[in-house]
Amino acid sequence: MLIPDWLARRAALHPHRPALIYAGTTYTFAELDRWAGAVASHLRQLVTPGARVALLSRNRPGFVAIVHAAPRTAITLVPLNTRLTAAELAFQIQDSDPALLIIEHDLLPVAREAAGNRPLIVLEELTAATTAPTAPAPPIDLDAMHTIIYTSGTTGRPKGAILTAGNHWWNAIGSMLNLGLHEDDRWLAVLPLFHVGGLSILLRGAIYGIPVILHERFDPALVRHDLDAQRITIVSLVAVMLQRLLAIDPSPFPPHLRCVLLGGGPAPQTLLEQCATRGIPVTQTYGMSEAASQAATLSPAESLIRLGSAGKPLLPVELSIVTPSGQPAAPGEVGEICLRGPNISPGYLGLPPRSPTDWFHTGDLGYLDQEGYLYVVDRRSDLIIAGGENIYPAEIEAILLSHPAIAEAGVVGLPDPEWGQRPVAAIVAQQPTTAEELIAYCRSRLAGYKVPRTIVFLHELPRTAAGKLRRHELRAILLAQMSGNDH
Amino acid sequence: MLIPDWLARRAALHPHRPALIYAGTTYTFAELDRWAGAVASHLRQLVTPGARVALLSRNRPGFVAIVHAAPRTAITLVPLNTRLTAAELAFQIQDSDPALLIIEHDLLPVAREAAGNRPLIVLEELTAATTAPTAPAPPIDLDAMHTIIYTSGTTGRPKGAILTAGNHWWNAIGSMLNLGLHEDDRWLAVLPLFHVGGLSILLRGAIYGIPVILHERFDPALVRHDLDAQRITIVSLVAVMLQRLLAIDPSPFPPHLRCVLLGGGPAPQTLLEQCATRGIPVTQTYGMSEAASQAATLSPAESLIRLGSAGKPLLPVELSIVTPSGQPAAPGEVGEICLRGPNISPGYLGLPPRSPTDWFHTGDLGYLDQEGYLYVVDRRSDLIIAGGENIYPAEIEAILLSHPAIAEAGVVGLPDPEWGQRPVAAIVAQQPTTAEELIAYCRSRLAGYKVPRTIVFLHELPRTAAGKLRRHELRAILLAQMSGNDH
Numbered sequence: 001m002l003i004p005d006w007l008a009r010r011a012a013l014h015p016h017r018p019a020l021i022y023a024g025t026t027y028t029f030a031e032l033d034r035w036a037g038a039v040a041s042h043l044r045q046l047v048t049p050g051a052r053v054a055l056l057s058r059n060r061p062g063f064v065a066i067v068h069a070a071p072r073t074a075i076t077l078v079p080l081n082t083r084l085t086a087a088e089l090a091f092q093i094q095d096s097d098p099a100l101l102i103i104e105h106d107l108l109p110v111a112r113e114a115a116g117n118r119p120l121i122v123l124e125e126l127t128a129a130t131t132a133p134t135a136p137a138p139p140i141d142l143d144a145m146h147t148i149i150y151t152s153g154t155t156g157r158p159k160g161a162i163l164t165a166g167n168h169w170w171n172a173i174g175s176m177l178n179l180g181l182h183e184d185d186r187w188l189a190v191l192p193l194f195h196v197g198g199l200s201i202l203l204r205g206a207i208y209g210i211p212v213i214l215h216e217r218f219d220p221a222l223v224r225h226d227l228d229a230q231r232i233t234i235v236s237l238v239a240v241m242l243q244r245l246l247a248i249d250p251s252p253f254p255p256h257l258r259c260v261l262l263g264g265g266p267a268p269q270t271l272l273e274q275c276a277t278r279g280i281p282v283t284q285t286y287g288m289s290e291a292a293s294q295a296a297t298l299s300p301a302e303s304l305i306r307l308g309s310a311g312k313p314l315l316p317v318e319l320s321i322v323t324p325s326g327q328p329a330a331p332g333e334v335g336e337i338c339l340r341g342p343n344i345s346p347g348y349l350g351l352p353p354r355s356p357t358d359w360f361h362t363g364d365l366g367y368l369d370q371e372g373y374l375y376v377v378d379r380r381s382d383l384i385i386a387g388g389e390n391i392y393p394a395e396i397e398a399i400l401l402s403h404p405a406i407a408e409a410g411v412v413g414l415p416d417p418e419w420g421q422r423p424v425a426a427i428v429a430q431q432p433t434t435a436e437e438l439i440a441y442c443r444s445r446l447a448g449y450k451v452p453r454t455i456v457f458l459h460e461l462p463r464t465a466a467g468k469l470r471r472h473e474l475r476a477i478l479l480a481q482m483s484g485n486d487h
Numbered sequence: 488m489l490i491p492d493w494l495a496r497r498a499a500l501h502p503h504r505p506a507l508i509y510a511g512t513t514y515t516f517a518e519l520d521r522w523a524g525a526v527a528s529h530l531r532q533l534v535t536p537g538a539r540v541a542l543l544s545r546n547r548p549g550f551v552a553i554v555h556a557a558p559r560t561a562i563t564l565v566p567l568n569t570r571l572t573a574a575e576l577a578f579q580i581q582d583s584d585p586a587l588l589i590i591e592h593d594l595l596p597v598a599r600e601a602a603g604n605r606p607l608i609v610l611e612e613l614t615a616a617t618t619a620p621t622a623p624a625p626p627i628d629l630d631a632m633h634t635i636i637y638t639s640g641t642t643g644r645p646k647g648a649i650l651t652a653g654n655h656w657w658n659a660i661g662s663m664l665n666l667g668l669h670e671d672d673r674w675l676a677v678l679p680l681f682h683v684g685g686l687s688i689l690l691r692g693a694i695y696g697i698p699v700i701l702h703e704r705f706d707p708a709l710v711r712h713d714l715d716a717q718r719i720t721i722v723s724l725v726a727v728m729l730q731r732l733l734a735i736d737p738s739p740f741p742p743h744l745r746c747v748l749l750g751g752g753p754a755p756q757t758l759l760e761q762c763a764t765r766g767i768p769v770t771q772t773y774g775m776s777e778a779a780s781q782a783a784t785l786s787p788a789e790s791l792i793r794l795g796s797a798g799k800p801l802l803p804v805e806l807s808i809v810t811p812s813g814q815p816a817a818p819g820e821v822g823e824i825c826l827r828g829p830n831i832s833p834g835y836l837g838l839p840p841r842s843p844t845d846w847f848h849t850g851d852l853g854y855l856d857q858e859g860y861l862y863v864v865d866r867r868s869d870l871i872i873a874g875g876e877n878i879y880p881a882e883i884e885a886i887l888l889s890h891p892a893i894a895e896a897g898v899v900g901l902p903d904p905e906w907g908q909r910p911v912a913a914i915v916a917q918q919p920t921t922a923e924e925l926i927a928y929c930r931s932r933l934a935g936y937k938v939p940r941t942i943v944f945l946h947e948l949p950r951t952a953a954g955k956l957r958r959h960e961l962r963a964i965l966l967a968q969m970s971g972n973d974h
Contacts, residue, residue: 001829001843002843002844003802003803003828003829004802004803004804004805004828006802009802010802012799012859013786013799013802014786173660176663176664176668177663177668177694177695177696180667180668180669180670181663181664181667181668182667182669183667183788207664207802208664209664209802299500299501301670312499312500315490315491315493315496315497315500315694315696316490316491317491318491341490341491342488342490356488356489357489372499
């Protein structure tokens with residue numbers, strides 16, 4: 001289905017309204033629209049429609065222009081995580097096979113190492129384009145591939161989740177049907193744009209016709225300042241950010257801030273209670289790349305009275321809890337969270353597509369209470385969430401096992417007061433080695449946030465008869481051992 | 488495409504929130520959902536899926552339950568205008584060929600006269616159904632026929648405009664992207680539900696999850712009362728209603744009323760100016776049955792500074808002005824208003840369908856100003872052509888309405904042996920005046936060829952239930968009266 005290009009339409013509806021504010025510079029909807037058009041013209045000279053284009057950049061205005069240029073060029077954007085190592089990037093580049101890489105200037109060294117001989121353009125050069133677009137923006141095909149976002153699989157190999165333009169559109173509509181839309185709305189984006197949590201703010205901004213205030217990174221003092229100075233009404237955060245924000249300033253949040261959309265994994269109860277006491281309108285959400293961000297969200301009115309719940313599914317989304325035997329769970333019964341709806345990814349790059357009538361199995365565990373509120377009990381049994389970043393143990397284990405001194409490796413997430421969780425590795429050595437050596441080995445091969453801070457040497461790992469790692473038991477062993485270390 | 492039944496989903500999201508308030512009775516979302524389910528169960532015993540079902544009823548809670556029961560039974564609803572004569576109804580019933588007619592008790596006599604031997608059930612009996620639904624509401628197929636609405640027939644024989652569930656959904660979404668959605672929104676419905684202007688409020692209420700306050704008919708004193716008592720934030724009106732509302736009470740409208748959505752044809756400039764002076768947030772809209780209501784709407788922020796404009800097309804809608812030679816019109820140039828988008832009807836019952844990529848030609852005349860704001864000049868069928876000069880009745884009516892003695896005015900073209908047509912005005916006076924005085928008044932304000940040669944004083948003008956002038960009827964009245972005068 002075709003609908004008018006949302007940014008072009010917003011530029012026609014209210015050309016002079018701010019669309020993007022970054023470091024003191026304001027881009028109106030007309031300016032951002034023209035910019036996206038110029039970038040699209042430039043891109044059309046470099047790649048053919050249908051091509052995939054990888055993008056490696058921190059939060060920059062140019063990132064925004066490229067996101068809106070992409071559908072006008074009929075390319076699929078593959079945003080890459082700037083924290084990854086060259087080896088990690090190389091895998092995603094090889095897997096997504098982009099015809100072009102757009103690289104922020106400062107990230108050229110790692111990109112060159114990862115990209116091999118693939119064509120590459122510097123983001124600053126591409127987005128310096130000023131050629132006026134020759135034709136109006138074509139309509140957006142809601143069925144067309146819009147973005148590919150890599151999420152890690154249980155195997156440790158990341159998979160490219162396909163998001164259509166329609167997935168993003170429906171997520172924006174579903175979010176609006178829950179959070180509402182006010183004329184004075186202004187959304188603060190401090191999450192990385194290469195993750196769906198940040199990217200979806202850009203799309204909502206254009207679809208809703210509201211300003212996005214973009215920060216390069218999360219800086220609590222700047223966020224605190226801009227909540228007031230930029231009259232922010234909605235901000236998307238993960239728990240660790242909210243904690244720091246509360247820590248730096250005990251004064252009340254401004255009254256125009258109507259929604260702190262809190263994602264990136266379960267939030268500590270104490271944090272939610274603290275927010276309730278301080279009257280901060282926290283709206284917990286349960287989302288993921290495959291849902292184009294939110295799947296279930298607590299409505300603002302309930303944010304202070306349903307502490308710990310991720311709310312109910314967005315209006316266009318169906319949610320079902322399925323027991324291990326494949327039956328719908330009873331209220332209160334824990335099972336796998338399954339999703340269906342027009343915002344749910346049709347599948348992964350290179351894997352068979354999911355039919356729209358099939359359920360998407362998240363691998364996450366949760367239950368619905370008597371009134372239908374979702375409580376997420378655990379993300380996929382093995383998933384570690386540290387500061388909003390997903391960490392998949394299998395990926396770290398694979399790196400550890402590639403070291404000659406290591407016979408066996410198991411990684412679990414242990415509680416961390418600041419980050420929520422942190423990865424801890426247990427290994428069985430077959431040659432002499434040290435924790436320092438292994439940590440350094442990981443550091444050269446894994447993004448910093450994935451590197452285990454602690455490595456524990458064991459004689460054996462707890463395993464099932466079939467040889468599968470018993471993660472829950474390993475977690476218990478490590479917890480016991482480390483609390484012992486404290487004394 | 489399938490999405491969850493919107494009313495069922497809202498009932499799950501917030502069961503205890505009011506969904507419908509009528510004459511002191513409140514129906515929560517859970518109650519309305521259960522009621523729709525029970526009515527659907529009853530309907531399933533009477534008709535088969537795919538059938539058309541006609542509905543003849545004034546604004547009643549049962550009407551609302553039937554509207555939401557219809558997609559659950561996979562029937563297409565044909566709402567009929569309660570002000571029609573038996574002969575007019577008979578035509579629409581024959582044309583739409585319903586398997587069943589649902590008739591409000593008081594309207595049985597006219598319905599029996601119009602329906603012949605077709606099966607018929609009394610609305611009060613059908614909606615007394617209390618059988619608990621046996622299964623959850625099935626998802627709504629956005630491509631399925633939802634409603635057939637007969638267009639007011641200013642151009643001859645009424646045609647049944649087909650509206651899919653998706654047409655209604657996209658109109659609701661497009662309206663929300665323009666007007667926003669506040670948690671405290673409450674929409675007052677005084678327009679007849681058998682017209683798209685009233686019906687669309689019911690659908691928005693369920694999709695947005697907000698209360699609809701339903702009045703049986705437009706009663707200015709009750710509207711004035713409920714604006715305060717029911718904390719109304721949005722009300723849909725036509726010009727004549729707004730005029731009467733202003734006349735009965737000079738006190739300010741309550742501040743929580745954020746939008747008076749003004750449709751049903753161009754509004755007199757004097758009315759808009761009066762509203763601007765009194766700070767009433769009038770939002771003019773240009774809509775029609777074939778657009779599932781709104782096609783273009785002025786955003787609230789512009790309502791007081793773009794007097795007379797119908798705004799810009801809703802985000803999912805494309806609008807083009809086409810000159811008689813088929814070319815896109817230049818800014819300021821009058822042409823035919825053409826529409827395209829997911830809210831536009833796929834066609835008329837019994838006529839070849841329109842492809843989604845084809846433009847829908849409204850037959851209405853308008854222009855876009857330099858900044859893209861739509862000004863509706865007139866309906867093409869109303870165009871008076873005198874001696875080769877085009878005369879737009881709305882222009883003359885606006886002049887007449889600016890005269891203090893005139894309450895209502897309608898202008899039509901009557902045959903003239905010399906000039907082809909000549910404009911004749913019918914007016915309802917609110918102060919003593921004479922035809923000579925009014926003609927002199929016009930002559931000083933209009934080009935000579937536009938000045939009505941004849942002014943006829945009537946007690947009331949013929950209007951549709953939605954308040955729109957029935958030009959063909961007025962023409963017939965004037966023709967009769969003037970031929971009588973000749974003798």
